[in-house]
Amino acid sequence: xxxxxxxxxxxxxxxxxxxxxxxxxxxxxxxxxxxxxxxxxxxxxxxxxxxxxxxxxxxxxxxxxxxxxxxxxxxxxxxxxxxxxxxxxxxxxxxxxxxxxxxxxxxxxxxxxxxxxxxxxxxxxxxxxxxxxxxxxxxxxxxxxxxxxxxxxxxxxxxxxxxxxxxxxxxxxxxxxxxxxxxxxxxxxxxxxxxxxxxxxxxxxxxxxxxxxxxxxxxxxxxxxxxxxxxxxxxxxxxxxxxxxxxxxxxxxxxxxxxxxxxxxxxxxxxxxxxxxxxxxxxxxxxxxxxxxxxxxxxxxxxxxxxxxxxxxxxxxxxxxxxxxxxxxxxxxxxxxxxxxxxxxxxxxxxxxxx
Amino acid sequence: xxxxxxxxxxxxxxxxxxxxxxxxxxxxxxxxxxxxxxxxxxxxxxxxxxxxxxxxxxxxxxxxxxxxxxxxxxxxxxxxxxxxxxxxxxxxxxxxxxxxxxxxxxxxxxxxxxxxxxxxxxxxxxxxxxxxxxxxxxxxxxxxxxxxxxxxxxxxxxxxxxxxxxxxxxxxxxxxxxxxxxxxxxxxxxxxxxxxxxxxxxxxxxxxxxxxxxxxxxxxxxxxxxxxxxxxxxxxxxxxxxxxxxxxxxxxxxxxxxxxxxxxxxxxxxxxxxxxxxxxxxxxxxxxxxxxxxxxxxxxxxxxxxxxxxxxxxxxxxxxxxxxxxxxxxxxxxxxxxxxxxxxxxxxxxxxxxxxxxxxxxxxxxxxxxxxxxxxxxxxxxxxxxxxxxxxxxxxxxxxxxxxxxxxxxxxxxxxxxxxxxxxxxxxxxxxxxxxxxxxxxxxxxxxxxxxxxxxxxxxxxxxxxxxxxxxxxxxxxxxxx
Amino acid sequence: xxxxxxxxxxxxxxxxxxxxxxxxxxxxxxxxxxxxxxxxxxxxxxxxxxxxxxxxxxxxxxxxxxxxxxxxxxxxxxxxxxxxxxxxxxxxxxxxxxxxxxxxxxxxxxxxxxxxxxxxxxxx
Numbered sequence: 001x002x003x004x005x006x007x008x009x010x011x012x013x014x015x016x017x018x019x020x021x022x023x024x025x026x027x028x029x030x031x032x033x034x035x036x037x038x039x040x041x042x043x044x045x046x047x048x049x050x051x052x053x054x055x056x057x058x059x060x061x062x063x064x065x066x067x068x069x070x071x072x073x074x075x076x077x078x079x080x081x082x083x084x085x086x087x088x089x090x091x092x093x094x095x096x097x098x099x100x101x102x103x104x105x106x107x108x109x110x111x112x113x114x115x116x117x118x119x120x121x122x123x124x125x126x127x128x129x130x131x132x133x134x135x136x137x138x139x140x141x142x143x144x145x146x147x148x149x150x151x152x153x154x155x156x157x158x159x160x161x162x163x164x165x166x167x168x169x170x171x172x173x174x175x176x177x178x179x180x181x182x183x184x185x186x187x188x189x190x191x192x193x194x195x196x197x198x199x200x201x202x203x204x205x206x207x208x209x210x211x212x213x214x215x216x217x218x219x220x221x222x223x224x225x226x227x228x229x230x231x232x233x234x235x236x237x238x239x240x241x242x243x244x245x246x247x248x249x250x251x252x253x254x255x256x257x258x259x260x261x262x263x264x265x266x267x268x269x270x271x272x273x274x275x276x277x278x279x280x281x282x283x284x285x286x287x288x289x290x291x292x293x294x295x296x297x298x299x300x301x302x303x304x305x306x307x308x309x310x311x312x313x314x315x316x317x318x319x320x321x322x323x324x325x326x327x328x329x330x331x332x333x334x335x336x337x338x339x340x341x342x343x344x345x346x347x348x349x350x351x352x353x354x355x
Numbered sequence: 356x357x358x359x360x361x362x363x364x365x366x367x368x369x370x371x372x373x374x375x376x377x378x379x380x381x382x383x384x385x386x387x388x389x390x391x392x393x394x395x396x397x398x399x400x401x402x403x404x405x406x407x408x409x410x411x412x413x414x415x416x417x418x419x420x421x422x423x424x425x426x427x428x429x430x431x432x433x434x435x436x437x438x439x440x441x442x443x444x445x446x447x448x449x450x451x452x453x454x455x456x457x458x459x460x461x462x463x464x465x466x467x468x469x470x471x472x473x474x475x476x477x478x479x480x481x482x483x484x485x486x487x488x489x490x491x492x493x494x495x496x497x498x499x500x501x502x503x504x505x506x507x508x509x510x511x512x513x514x515x516x517x518x519x520x521x522x523x524x525x526x527x528x529x530x531x532x533x534x535x536x537x538x539x540x541x542x543x544x545x546x547x548x549x550x551x552x553x554x555x556x557x558x559x560x561x562x563x564x565x566x567x568x569x570x571x572x573x574x575x576x577x578x579x580x581x582x583x584x585x586x587x588x589x590x591x592x593x594x595x596x597x598x599x600x601x602x603x604x605x606x607x608x609x610x611x612x613x614x615x616x617x618x619x620x621x622x623x624x625x626x627x628x629x630x631x632x633x634x635x636x637x638x639x640x641x642x643x644x645x646x647x648x649x650x651x652x653x654x655x656x657x658x659x660x661x662x663x664x665x666x667x668x669x670x671x672x673x674x675x676x677x678x679x680x681x682x683x684x685x686x687x688x689x690x691x692x693x694x695x696x697x698x699x700x701x702x703x704x705x706x707x708x709x710x711x712x713x714x715x716x717x718x719x720x721x722x723x724x725x726x727x728x729x730x731x732x733x734x735x736x737x738x739x740x741x742x743x744x745x746x747x748x749x750x751x752x753x754x755x756x757x758x759x760x761x762x763x764x765x766x767x768x769x770x771x772x773x774x775x776x777x778x779x780x781x782x783x784x785x786x787x788x789x790x791x792x793x794x795x796x797x798x799x800x801x802x803x804x805x806x807x808x809x810x811x812x813x814x815x816x817x818x819x820x821x822x823x824x825x826x827x828x829x830x831x832x833x834x835x836x837x
Numbered sequence: 838x839x840x841x842x843x844x845x846x847x848x849x850x851x852x853x854x855x856x857x858x859x860x861x862x863x864x865x866x867x868x869x870x871x872x873x874x875x876x877x878x879x880x881x882x883x884x885x886x887x888x889x890x891x892x893x894x895x896x897x898x899x900x901x902x903x904x905x906x907x908x909x910x911x912x913x914x915x916x917x918x919x920x921x922x923x924x925x926x927x928x929x930x931x932x933x934x935x936x937x938x939x940x941x942x943x944x945x946x947x948x949x950x951x952x953x954x955x956x957x958x959x960x961x
Contacts (some may be wrong), residue, residue, distance in 0.1 A: 007743060007746060007747060007750075010747065010750055011750065014750060014754045014755075014758065017758055018757070018758060018761060021758070021761045021762060021764075021765045022761070022784070024765055024769075025761075025764060025765045025768045025769075025780070026780075028765075028768050028769050029768055029772075029777070029780060032772065047852065051852060051853070051856050054853060054856065054857070054945065055856055055857075055860060080849070081849055081853075083406060083942060084847075084849060084850065084941060084942050084943075085853075085942050085943065085944065085945065086942045086943065086944050087944030087945070087946055087947060088944070088946055089853075089944060089945045089946060090942070090944075116398050116399060119399070119402045120401055120402055122402070123401065123402035123404075146547070146548075147399065147402075147547070150404070150547055151402045151404065154404055154407055178546075178547065178548065178549055178550070179549075180413065180546055180549050181546065181547070183413050184407070184408075184411045184413045184414070184546075187411060187412065187413065219412065219413075302474065302476045303476075306474055334472070334474045335474055337472040338471075338472045338473055338474050340472070341471040341472040341473075341490075342471070342490075345469070345471065345490055345492065346494075348492065406920070409920060410920060410922050412922075412923060439891065439896055441891060443921070443922075443923050444923060444925075493902075494928075494929045494932055494933075496925075568893065568894060569893060569894045569895075571893050573893070
């Protein structure tokens with residue numbers, strides 16, 4: 001190379017960049033150390049105020065005078081405690097935050113620009129169990145940002161049964177929320193949401209809604225839905241819904257579920273459904289369940305055989321003797337022995353009942 | 356004659372310079388993208404909902420697979436840490452790959468293991484036979500499988516894959532320590548985007564020198580030797596910037612075997628891990644890309660920047676050299692096996708950008724670098740040394756390298772700031788400079804040897820890595836690497 | 838005055854539990870991890886133990902099992918207070934010897950009620 005290249009410039013640029021980085025890094029570290037010290041000091045000062053709110057247990061929340069930064073720290077500390085508590089004590093914190101206007105600001109922020117702000121507001125409102133925020137949060141279910149939709153769904157789930165309908169509706173909206181997120185959110189809805197969920201099994205609703213509803217009715221222990229779920233297992237055209245119904249019937253454990261589950265075990269049924277039905281039958285138990293399951297231990301479908309063995313292990317003595325018999329036969333032996341081994345382990349762990 | 360050599364040298368000079376400008380500019384782009392991404396991740400942590408994931412019965416279960424060969428010094432501590440990870444539903448499956456030391460005995464004593472039955476369907480092909488299966492009597496979700504050794508790491512992983520009961524599998528090295536809520540963080544993409552996400556990966560960092568208590572990294576610290584210190588920097592640079600940057604661009608070729616979360620059904624669909632490939636983890640990811648693109652299934656492989664798997668890095672030149680040589684061999688094998696994907700628009704960004712990048716820069720990079728050095732030496736020998744070129748080469752190759760390492764330190768300080776002591780920051784900066792004077796060149800030599808190995812189809816064996824446990828520095832010099 | 842030992846690595850939980858239990862007329866000692874908790878339980882012989890599960894060093898389950906092996910703490914009322922809420926976790930908690938199992942998020946009022954009830958039964 002004969003043309004003189006800008007050597008000096010390159011060198012200067014490099015050193016310049018390196019210095020910038022070094023300064024930035026050092027400044028960042030120093031600032032963080034200072035901020036941490038300040039935060040610790042403020043937190044130590046704010047903590048007694050927070051504890052006082054919890055001690056008083058009143059909703060009036062007589063707020064002592066706090067300067068701006070102390071007040072902010074008090075609010076942050078209270079907010080961090082919200083997800084750890086429930087009941088009257090959490091309500092006391094919520095009241096204190098409401099009195100300071102924190103919740104109102106959050107409610108308004110749900111309609112402002114800035115996805116991060118909207119999501120943080122949604123998170124707070126959910127943790128506070130703020131039912132007044134329901135319309136705002138329901139609107140966020142259709143937000144442009146998928147993460148905001150997810151946070152809103154989670155928050156709505158914490159608001160109780162009134163959130164069931166908007167959450168189910170979000171499954172099919174043009175900006176949908178994944179079914180798993182809705183299911184997880186509705187776990188907190190409680191049995192009070194039973195009616196809306198049962199309505200969700202209606203064939204007029206979409207398959208996604210029916211699946212989520214079927215799954216939750218069992219998880220939430222809505223015994224009265226057993227009949228309806230039995231019908232869904234038998235008639236619903238969607239496989240995922242039927243599988244969810246099978247699982248739920250097992251969780252609910254009522255004998256009404258046995259007949260449709262036995263039908264779902266049939267050879268012609270898809271394998272995934274038969275597996276769920278086998279496990280569910282095991283959870284319900286009973287002579288007809290044991291009889292049907294025993295036949296399936298020799299199934300060439302390994303997963304089905306294992307699920308069957310698992311089911312039998314939960315059926316008490318009758319199931320155990322069926323497994324022991326099957327443990328001798330070559331085809332069914334592996335699954336049977338696996339289930340028996342697990343059963344032995346779990347019973348050996350249980351604390352002995354005092355004589 | 357000298358005219359010819361001069362011309363050749365000049366041409367080559369330009370080529371090498373252009374190569375390094377391209378490479379380092381690419382790195383710079385990745386740095387920029389990664390920084391933005393990291394900032395974005397941090398801002399959104401406040402509502403990531405990890406606590407909700409922990410409390411929810413519908414969070415997908417994870418089977419943690421731990422292949423173990425002669426890990427008696429660390430296995431109990433490691434398993435203890437795994438069993439106490441913050442996650443609602445998971446099992447730990449340790450596959451004792453025919454250990455000849457006290458690995459199994461120590462586990463048996465610590466967990467009161469009792470022999471049990473477990474159906475292990477023959478889904479992924481395996482070589483070594485399963486001898487016996489054990490469960491913990493005290494109720495911990497631990498399964499220990501003893502099998503015959505088959506000489507490669509993919510075999511115990513495939514056995515574990517077959518035995519796993521949960522829909523997601525995480526493959527973890529026996530000497531790695533995962534952050535306490537690493538599983539929660541690494542599962543999040545699966546929960547948020549269940550239809551598309553097929554695999555996620557987390558960060559790997561060097562644990563040497565850090566304070567480890569009961570299987571938890573209590574305080575990350577820089578290690579005491581310069582060799583491990585330089586490696587800390589390498590990992591920081593590579594994972595924090597390379598992976599994150601690539602992930603944003605849809606690349607993410609390598610999820611290191613030390614820390615990746617996969618959908619079990621898909622891995623089995625692919626036939627499990629490749630028994631013949633040394634870089635079996637990278638190969639799996641490449642195969643995943645290929646398979647899903649061939650089938651035109653929309654998918655996403657995500658990188659999660661915060662959860663860390665802490666791993667012990669080789670403290671001596673011998674073990675390190677063997678490890679890097681093996682990595683290079685592994686990369687070459689993966690690229691050769693999937694060569695039809697390279698520059699193939701059918702494979703989208705993976706085929707057009709990621710694989711060519713790995714071929715031209717990661718694999719062949721050391722060759723160009725050493726030729727660059729050679730060009731300088733030749734020029735010097737013939738008295739034709741182009742001083743300008745030499746210095747510019749030094750600037751771009753070395754200076755840029757220092758800049759990138761320091762940029763990684765800066766991003767780390769601004770984002771996760773896991774290292775608290777000022778001393779560690781100082782060490783990192785010095786290591787960033789030192790790395791480029793000697794280590795880099797040595798590293799290039801090791802990588803070239805790995806590349807040469809691949810042309811000879813030589814199979815570098817596994818061997819053992821001598822350990823000193825987590826908290827002690829290792830001083831021994833023996834045998835080949837893991 | 839009966840003594841309650843509170844073992845939790847979360848300082849917020851320790852503070853809230855301490856305040857509420859002291860309000861109820863109990864004496865409270867706290868520890869921040871499993872090892873300290875185990876030692877304190879054996880040394881101080883408290884009347885009840887509130888125990889977190891997920892703690893560094895020694896987990897709550899391990900502390901519980903070990904305490905059940907010592908004759909002087911074999912009958913100590915141990916209340917597990919934890920975020921681990923799955924069925925299998927509850928089973929394991931009781932299998933390890935817990936007297937009661939509370940899931941986080943928890944109600945401090947409920948906690949006080951349960952502890953005072955357990956203490957009252959103990960003194961009869």
